[in-house]
Amino acid sequence: MSNTKYILGSFADPDEMMDGIDKLQANNISIYDCFTPMPIHGIEAKLGVRPSRLPIAAFCFGGLGLILGFSLLYFTMSYDWPMNIGGKPSMPLPNFVPVTFEVTILLCALGMVATFFFRNHLFPGRAPRVMDLRATDDRFIIAIDARDNADHTLIDNLLKEAGAVEVKYNERKYVSYE
Amino acid sequence: MSSHNESILREPLMTGKGITYAQVTDDILLPVENKPNKAWWIGFIVAVCGAMLWVVSVGYTFWTGIGAWGLNKTVGWAWDITDFVWWVGIGHAGTLISAVLLIFRQNWRNSINRSAEAMTIFAVICAATYVVAHMGRPWLAYWIFPLPNQFGSLWVNFNSPLVWDAFAISTYFTVSLVFWYCGLLPDIATVRDRAEGLRKKIYSVLSFGWNGSVKSWQRFEIVSLILAGISTPLVLSVHTIVSMDFATSVIPGWHTTIFPPYFVAGAIFSGFAMVQTLLLILRKVMNFEHYITMFHIEAMNKIIMVTGSIVGVAYLTELFIAWYSGSEYEMYAFANRIAGPYAWAYWAMMTCNVISPQLFWFKKIRTSIPISWVLSIIVNIGMWFERFVIIVTSLHRDYLPSSWAMFYPTWVDVGIFVGSIGLFFTLFLLFLRFLPGIAIAEVKLLLKSSSLQHKTKLVQEGAFPDDQVEFFRESMKKYDSVTEEEINALRKK
Numbered sequence: 316m317s318n319t320k321y322i323l324g325s326f327a328d329p330d331e332m333m334d335g336i337d338k339l340q341a342n343n344i345s346i347y348d349c350f351t352p353m354p355i356h357g358i359e360a361k362l363g364v365r366p367s368r369l370p371i372a373a374f375c376f377g378g379l380g381l382i383l384g385f386s387l388l389y390f391t392m393s394y395d396w397p398m399n400i401g402g403k404p405s406m407p408l409p410n411f412v413p414v415t416f417e418v419t420i421l422l423c424a425l426g427m428v429a430t431f432f433f434r435n436h437l438f439p440g441r442a443p444r445v446m447d448l449r450a451t452d453d454r455f456i457i458a459i460d461a462r463d464n465a466d467h468t469l470i471d472n473l474l475k476e477a478g479a480v481e482v483k484y485n486e487r488k489y490v491s492y493e
Numbered sequence: 494m495s496s497h498n499e500s501i502l503r504e505p506l507m508t509g510k511g512i513t514y515a516q517v518t519d520d521i522l523l524p525v526e527n528k529p530n531k532a533w534w535i536g537f538i539v540a541v542c543g544a545m546l547w548v549v550s551v552g553y554t555f556w557t558g559i560g561a562w563g564l565n566k567t568v569g570w571a572w573d574i575t576d577f578v579w580w581v582g583i584g585h586a587g588t589l590i591s592a593v594l595l596i597f598r599q600n601w602r603n604s605i606n607r608s609a610e611a612m613t614i615f616a617v618i619c620a621a622t623y624v625v626a627h628m629g630r631p632w633l634a635y636w637i638f639p640l641p642n643q644f645g646s647l648w649v650n651f652n653s654p655l656v657w658d659a660f661a662i663s664t665y666f667t668v669s670l671v672f673w674y675c676g677l678l679p680d681i682a683t684v685r686d687r688a689e690g691l692r693k694k695i696y697s698v699l700s701f702g703w704n705g706s707v708k709s710w711q712r713f714e715i716v717s718l719i720l721a722g723i724s725t726p727l728v729l730s731v732h733t734i735v736s737m738d739f740a741t742s743v744i745p746g747w748h749t750t751i752f753p754p755y756f757v758a759g760a761i762f763s764g765f766a767m768v769q770t771l772l773l774i775l776r777k778v779m780n781f782e783h784y785i786t787m788f789h790i791e792a793m794n795k796i797i798m799v800t801g802s803i804v805g806v807a808y809l810t811e812l813f814i815a816w817y818s819g820s821e822y823e824m825y826a827f828a829n830r831i832a833g834p835y836a837w838a839y840w841a842m843m844t845c846n847v848i849s850p851q852l853f854w855f856k857k858i859r860t861s862i863p864i865s866w867v868l869s870i871i872v873n874i875g876m877w878f879e880r881f882v883i884i885v886t887s888l889h890r891d892y893l894p895s896s897w898a899m900f901y902p903t904w905v906d907v908g909i910f911v912g913s914i915g916l917f918f919t920l921f922l923l924f925l926r927f928l929p930g931i932a933i934a935e936v937k938l939l940l941k942s943s944s945l946q947h948k949t950k951l952v953q954e955g956a957f958p959d960d961q962v963e964f965f966r967e968s969m970k971k972y973d974s975v976t977e978e979e980i981n982a983l984r985k986k
């Protein structure tokens with residue numbers, strides 16, 4: 316088993332997987348990552364994953380959109396070519412609201428999603444780093460780095476005790492490079 | 494937790510026996526992973542014929558100019574803007590389901606959000622084509638955007654709602670597309686990991702390399718929530734701005750402050766009607782009865798009823814204010830709607846939009862699939878007439894009686910409208926063929942909390958008091974996807 320890189324505990328039920336995480340952690344076995352077909356609530360807290368900072372990014376992009384949108388309107392309507400429309404003010408603030416709002420929303424959405432894609436390395440054509448092909452279908456996978464955690468029999472026993480349907484010893488990290 | 498126990502009084506969002514996570518994937522991917530059935534092909538061929546009619550009509554318009562339409566110097570806006578507003582309105586339900594219901598944590602959105610969002614995107618595409626076509630010189634369409642130019646750097650007039658509209662619609666389309674595609678990533682990854690060969694390669698590119706790790710799901714949920722949060726005011730702003738295209742002009746019948754809320758309610762009303770029209774067929778043809786249940790149908794009918802009533806109140810308020818304002822032009826505009834040459838269109842609108850949704854107060858009607866379907870079509874017809882009435886009846890009696898005119902559509906007007914429906918269905922059917930029509934990951938969340946199977950298990954274990962179980966058993970009777978045997982199994986063992 317010396318060639319084993321990752322041990323995968325494959326569960327058919329999310330609650331059993333959560334139980335598996337508890338059992339492993341109680342035995343000081345570090346978990347590399349979990350792969351699930353759906354979001355599991357409360358798993359981040361268990362694995363000590365820090366809260367996402369995407370809301371901050373979204374707020375910053377929204378603020379940028381607000382400034383850019385307003386600047387565009389101010390520049391075109393009031394600075395570069397102020398028009399006299401029936402003697403009305405050349406900086407009609409209420410009329411600036413809709414476009415400024417739309418640009419704010421647009422930049423907030425695009426900026427946040429771009430940050431999400433960038434941080435998660437998601438882009439069209441990226442080779443999927445998948446450890447188990449059923450992790451996107453019906454299996455809940457706990458991946459354990461086999462080199463950091465030497466006692467493989469213990470891991471095997473703990474996973475099976477928690478209800479793992481299958482325990483895999485993978486010699487390659489990802490299965491999806493073909 | 495994925496398996497928290499919810500009250501037995503809540504009706505299940507998923508029915509069927511022996512459903513597993515694998516079963517959910519198999520059921521939903523059935524149309525994607527197999528050759529389409531006859532119903533799909535028939536629908537697709539009809540839709541493509543419609544889309545070709547659209548190509549011919551729009552091509553003819555571009556070639557000859559908008560003189561090809563039935564417009565005259567009095568009625569300068571007619572079917573083009575009617576159809577535009579109709580399509581934009583229909584688009585609103587998708588965002589409402591995906592964004593507003595997400596913020597309110599309405600789990601029933603999970604099984605219908607994907608197709609409703611797709612519907613939004615295709616409806617906005619249809620709407621956008623009218624904007625471009627009615628400009629007359631579509632190759633100059635970019636003039637609506639503030640680009641540096643050779644005309645002494647003359648900018649667009651940002652005081653004009655038409656410019657706001659260009660910004661609103663393009664932002665709405667972009668944000669809806671991004672929201673829809675982000676939600677699709679995990680499901681495309683599911684298709685990818687089950688596929689072979691070329692299909693695997695294509696879905697692999699489309700999946701952006703999604704792998705379902707803890708961090709990706711965490712960020713995915715945050716992104717969905719914030720997109721929902723910003724889409725909610727966005728969707729309200731879009732139809733508000735569409736209504737301002739009318740409300741800021743000084744035409745009797747258009748120049749009213751009630752327009753923004755009235756248009757938004759009307760948009761949600763027509764959007765849900767279209768979702769109902771599509772989903773009732775979809776669940777039958779695609780065998781999604783266990784995922785899109787009677788609960789969903791009834792919930793949507795209730796929303797149609799509420800928004801239909803809001804629209805009804807708005808119609809009556811308009812009439813009252815026309816009289817109360819004392820403005821003779823405003824009063825004439827409404828008298829002309831009620832009893833003028835377009836009275837038939839006004840009363841068609843009133844019947845379809847105000848009276849017919851009131852039938853949904855009756856539970857028998859609300860839970861009947863054929864009646865719901867027919868009523869949803871009637872609402873769509875009524876909402877088309879609403880826009881026709883607002884636009885054409887307000888314009889056709891100009892200030893000078895010598896300029897009074899009627900509007901008669903040409904074959905090009907009809908061709909573009911019928912064709913755009915064909916275009917819409919072509920895109921929608923292609924979507925159902927190549928992408929999962931139900932959000933697989935989100936439906937899986939319901940399996941261990943809101944499915945009938947899970948609730949049955951809890952009832953049999955005796956987790957709930959008898960009177961509550963009795964209530965639940967009673968509410969199961971309306972479900973067409975639940976058998977007598979399954980209802981009888983809802984007893985403590």
